[in-house]
Amino acid sequence: MKILQYILIFFATSPLVFSSLSAQQIGKNIKGSFVLQNATIHTVTKGNLTGSVLIEDGRISAVGAVTTPSSAHIVDCSGLHIYPGLIDGGTTLGLTEVSSVSLTDDSDEIGDFTPHVQSLTAVNPNSVAIPVTRVNGITTVITKPTGGLFPGTASLINLVGYTPDQMYAGFKAVMLNFPSSSKRNRWDRRSKEDRKKEGGKAVKKLNDIWKKAKLHADLISKGQKTEYNPDLDALVSVVRGQTPLMIEANKKDDILAAIKWVRKNKVKAILSGCSEGFRVVDSLAAAGLPVITGPMMTMPPRGSDRYDRAYSNAGIMSNGGVKVVIRSNQSENVRNLPFEAGFAAAYGMGKEEALKAVTINAAEVFGLGDQLGSIEVGKVANIIVTDGDPFETKTQVKHIFINGWQVPTESRHTLLYDEFIERSPGLDK
């Protein structure tokens, strides 16, 4: 469970008490030069090779044949596999701690139009769910506000660090829940007509907001002094095409309407959700918009749909020419991302594409194709070392490096295992 090294470091450096449950990890994160020796390296972008990876100053500085600097920590990876850290394209990790306890849920602010609220502000670097997530090989996630038309601004974060700034990975997007005429849930008793009417009203509201945002951006460009409008301010960079809009649309009609809206308004957009993407693959491919989809392990969108539609949706889109990123759409169980990718792979996407969908595709869609998502010289050292295929359920993640930090493979879940596998006292008093 624990790596001997961490235990030694713990005893050498930490005054913490073992039984303290408030601790997320016992070992410390370590920065420095590391040589990951003699592994099978899955670069994602440049094929597989056998060799070593050198990490220096938080970056990958050599891949393959590596000259070991004298100061470097050596990590023996014989028989192991090196992959880029997995990236989840949509979560509420760090925003929601215990979803049924509303005061621990920071994902959904009041108001329909709050694009200025920042997930990066509310993300809790000490959330118990963060170590639980990264020990499964996920190093980077989008964490996003939810609820309302413009729920707020999502951020890409690395899962290491004690402040949001330490975690921030260099990408933000403004969220838009595209107006929908679908049922909100199984208890939604509104008639089809009412749903359409309300959907139409929401589209009008969206267009009004967009008009105002354009005007607002225009005024600012002309050097006009405007009133304090934090919500419209947040849309200025979107109107200018600098910040993308992440548009959630799931029902067929809603996806098509979203594509049309994006084209008409010339917005830099990323689609998300698209649970009925398989019905409109050609339109998605023609639009050339990337799609963040998932989870796979969810019900088919309609009662009439084939039982495996949700499993196969990502593959159908990706085979149809859509650039696909996979997400878990989870908070406490983002750790299932590799299994989501595994299901997508099995149901038509293929292993290679599924691996891209949680690494390089995500990096590219977030404009960080030269920073993240593959094992290449110069990239940020987000690396996992496993004893096998990272999607395969039984695979163990042996070492984790995030932003160059070596992070212990510990979480509350592993600590509880260590304490209770052989409880002491057992049955004795």
Place this chain on the structure above:
Amino acid sequence: MKFIIKIFILLFIPISLSAQESGNILIKNGTVLTITNGVLKNTDVLIQNGKIQQIGPNLRASSNTKTIDATGQYVMPGIIDAHSHIGIDAVNEATNPVTAEVNVGDAINPMAVSIYRALAGGVSVSHAMHGSANAIGGQCETIKHRYGTWDPEEIRMKGAPRTIKFALGENPMRVHGERRGLQPKTRMGVEQIFRSAFSEAKRYMDAQKMHKQSMGNKSYKGIAPKYNERLEVLADILRGEIIVHCHSYRADEIYMLLQVLEDFGITKICFQHVNEGFKVAPELAAYGAGASVFADWWAYKFEVYYSTAYNATILTRNGVLTSINSDSGELIRHLYHEAAKTQRYGGLSDNEALKLITINPAKQLGIGNRVGSLEVGKDGDVAIFSAHPLSVYTIPQMTIVDGIIRFDVENDDNDMRLAIDPEEEMSSFFDHQNEKNHDKCMEGVAEQLFQFSAHNH
């Protein structure tokens, strides 16, 4: 018009798949995961009249027996889910902390498409449970996934022992204490609900016994105690005729119920969810209690915040009879994958992991002598997978119940519903992305008591 024709065709499916019907099938040349007798390569399984007749190499069958080539595939017993709510139209009778008299078996819906979707994940038997709104909820029904019938009787697993749902912690406290101002509002109150219910049942039994004994006495003028169905069911629990399945999360409440059960001499107990079971694993093992757990659900409510995905492994290693359940119409479709998670979280062996979804839940439901392993004489319930069922890349190929193929990936239609809402021209889309899917145990309560709240588990 097309739609009407479809309904017309659907109307006749049940006739062609008469449900209690049992079949003959020879499954050739698969890798057979028997669960109780190791892994047999290149082995055949012969099912006759719905029962496993023979397991071995090069078996032959009569010419009218359907033969399936399972070369390169994995053949395992039909998966069993010890906790689900599919195939029933009512889950919670949330009107009293004790509702032992109700039975979800009176609300079976054999047309639920969720049964088909469970079959498409290799699941042949599930335990359709009452919800967790009440400390003593209703009786549950063990169902066989004979999808195709319209007759509720045909879905019941006849002869399966009676079971009942109990619930501890937040759910009964919230429904009765918080919302209605009735005991229980605390875990102290929950204990007293059980002690009071069983004490009353004991008095009821004593009164009945006294009356029966006195009947022989000619001078006896007494009348029989007033019949009470609730107390009758509780008395059956005390007599050991009903297996208790108790929704629970925290270690203290689990320990509390063990004390209560011991005081009343109740031994047949399987804890459900039991997220903190790992903390009292030695006590559970000593009592002989079962534990039916989630693979990795946690943190969706406060009483599951101190959970670990290593729960199933710790329980197994401490000698507790453990299973992995779904409690969800979604999760039931990939229980094989949920079981595999015990290999990531604790390194269980292949057979240990597979037992969690086969023979162990069968034993917890009291049907371990009939299903849960591939053995001669057992029911012909079989699931066939493209790759090892614990691999993330496996795809269920076929699910057989009593020797009848109920799911076949090669002959799988898009729309497998048996019942269609006549008011909708197409089944409607609803946004699963907004749905929190945990713990269907509180289904129905949301509508009855809270209107709709997303956090209703």
